[in-house]
Amino acid sequence: MGQEHRRKAVVLFSGGIDSTTCLAVAKAEGFEAYALSFFYHQRHGVEVEAARRSAPALGAREHLVLELPLDRIGGSALTGHEEVPKDVPVEKMSDRIPATYVPARNTIFLSFALAWAEVLGAADIFIGVNALDYSGYPDCRPEYIAAFERMANLAIRETVEGRMRIKVHTPLIRLTKGEIIKRGLELGLDYSLTHSCYDPDARGLACGHCDSCILRKKGFMEAGIPDPTRYVRD
Amino acid sequence: MGQEHRRKAVVLFSGGIDSTTCLAVAKAEGFEAYALSFFYHQRHGVEVEAARRSAPALGAREHLVLELPLDRIGGSALTGHEEVPKDVPVEKMSDRIPATYVPARNTIFLSFALAWAEVLGAADIFIGVNALDYSGYPDCRPEYIAAFERMANLAIRETVEGRMRIKVHTPLIRLTKGEIIKRGLELGLDYSLTHSCYDPDARGLACGHCDSCILRKKGFMEAGIPDPTRYVRD
Numbered sequence: 001m002g003q004e005h006r007r008k009a010v011v012l013f014s015g016g017i018d019s020t021t022c023l024a025v026a027k028a029e030g031f032e033a034y035a036l037s038f039f040y041h042q043r044h045g046v047e048v049e050a051a052r053r054s055a056p057a058l059g060a061r062e063h064l065v066l067e068l069p070l071d072r073i074g075g076s077a078l079t080g081h082e083e084v085p086k087d088v089p090v091e092k093m094s095d096r097i098p099a100t101y102v103p104a105r106n107t108i109f110l111s112f113a114l115a116w117a118e119v120l121g122a123a124d125i126f127i128g129v130n131a132l133d134y135s136g137y138p139d140c141r142p143e144y145i146a147a148f149e150r151m152a153n154l155a156i157r158e159t160v161e162g163r164m165r166i167k168v169h170t171p172l173i174r175l176t177k178g179e180i181i182k183r184g185l186e187l188g189l190d191y192s193l194t195h196s197c198y199d200p201d202a203r204g205l206a207c208g209h210c211d212s213c214i215l216r217k218k219g220f221m222e223a224g225i226p227d228p229t230r231y232v233r234d
Numbered sequence: 235m236g237q238e239h240r241r242k243a244v245v246l247f248s249g250g251i252d253s254t255t256c257l258a259v260a261k262a263e264g265f266e267a268y269a270l271s272f273f274y275h276q277r278h279g280v281e282v283e284a285a286r287r288s289a290p291a292l293g294a295r296e297h298l299v300l301e302l303p304l305d306r307i308g309g310s311a312l313t314g315h316e317e318v319p320k321d322v323p324v325e326k327m328s329d330r331i332p333a334t335y336v337p338a339r340n341t342i343f344l345s346f347a348l349a350w351a352e353v354l355g356a357a358d359i360f361i362g363v364n365a366l367d368y369s370g371y372p373d374c375r376p377e378y379i380a381a382f383e384r385m386a387n388l389a390i391r392e393t394v395e396g397r398m399r400i401k402v403h404t405p406l407i408r409l410t411k412g413e414i415i416k417r418g419l420e421l422g423l424d425y426s427l428t429h430s431c432y433d434p435d436a437r438g439l440a441c442g443h444c445d446s447c448i449l450r451k452k453g454f455m456e457a458g459i460p461d462p463t464r465y466v467r468d
Contacts, residue, residue: 104349
């Protein structure tokens with residue numbers, strides 16, 4: 001496998017703060033970034049539009065957006081009609097897994113990343129999961145990522161025939177939201193291009209009160225940077 | 235979790251010999267079967283129609299068909315324009331992974347099964363993989379299945395919070411195609427409802443010469459049962 005093949009990476013890219021920073025880190029580490037986004041019938045489908053606008057600006061070599069019918073499986077406030085929780089204090093967020101949890105979401109996303117990685121000849125997959133300032137999702141923890149990586153190396157032709165070894169990179173896993181934003185600013189990111197809110201209004205404006213908005217505000221506060229987001233209600 | 239929850243199982247169901255037998259085995263073991271099929275833009279999309287017809291006849295409690303854009307990822311003769319290999323002798327099939335391999339297909343399918351299992355409260359997933367008479371696919375081997383199961387138990391809320399433990403059942407993994415058909419006949423299956431061919435003609439008739447047709451013919455011959463399939467060319 002040629003040099004150029006070893007440098008490709010598939011980057012899971014929602015267009016939020018974490019995955020945008022993750023893409024910038026992959027580029028800074030010398031990878032050619034193949035950004036992968038999903039329209040999974042999330043109520044904040046507007047994030048896919050943010051991702052479409054920002055992927056070229058971030059220097060992604062390609063950007064693939066796949067539609068997945070996760071609404072037909074259900075089990076989440078993000079794909080159904082259940083209410084998105086509001087104004088949960090940060091310190092309470094990881095007490096229990098919230099209504100915005102989507103069953104097996106990262107497993108499904110990483111599975112598609114694995115398929116695309118094999119076709120591209122990319123041994124590297126980046127995912128912006130975070131085990132510190134997070135919403136208590138089980139599929140954001142280091143032990144889950146390690147188990148996925150192990151499974152991946154038994155799953156596909158390129159690894160089983162010994163031509164590559166899949167590595168799942170999680171450069172943000174031990175950072176706070178503030179540290180993530182600082183890292184992104186060092187890399188020259190413009191966070192006004194990102195979208196975080198789980199429950200935007202019809203115009204796409206952030207609600208300011210869901211877990212994702214609360215973590216976003218905390219991040220900018222910790223980083224000591226003005227938050228560029230326009231919220232419906234602060 | 236109530237008794238009725240422990241008895242639900244998600245069964246991956248393509249409508250072919252193996253997954254049809256697998257569904258019958260799940261039922262015979264006392265599970266309520268929730269059949270899950272995918273239209274992944276496979277050239278033999280006719281198999282999904284066979285699955286739709288047979289799932290109710292087999293007594294599936296529900297049948298969910300999801301559309302996945304695997305054609306946009308590519309890398310397979312089954313989702314692209316590459317030719318499907320013909321007349322490969324059975325003993326040569328597992329020498330190398332063939333052109334009909336679909337990158338990460340079982341990982342993607344099992345990930346959706348995992349998501350649906352969590353929503354249903356089903357701890358059991360059935361998949362009709364076979365490590366004996368198979369086409370050399372890496373994601374049909376016992377070590378792959380074990381790694382997926384381990385990952386699954388770290389991935390979802392229900393397992394991480396200790397309310398269930400996911401088990402991936404592979405009742406056919408050590409059987410020959412002939413043994414699978416005999417088992418199905420014991421369970422009363424009508425294999426004329428199943429579809430196997432990777433490269434059917436416009437009417438949906440089996441080609442008789444792809445790996446899947448060859449393994450199917452071998453199975454009926456070994457079982458000593460007339461093959462109910464109408465082939466374009468024997």
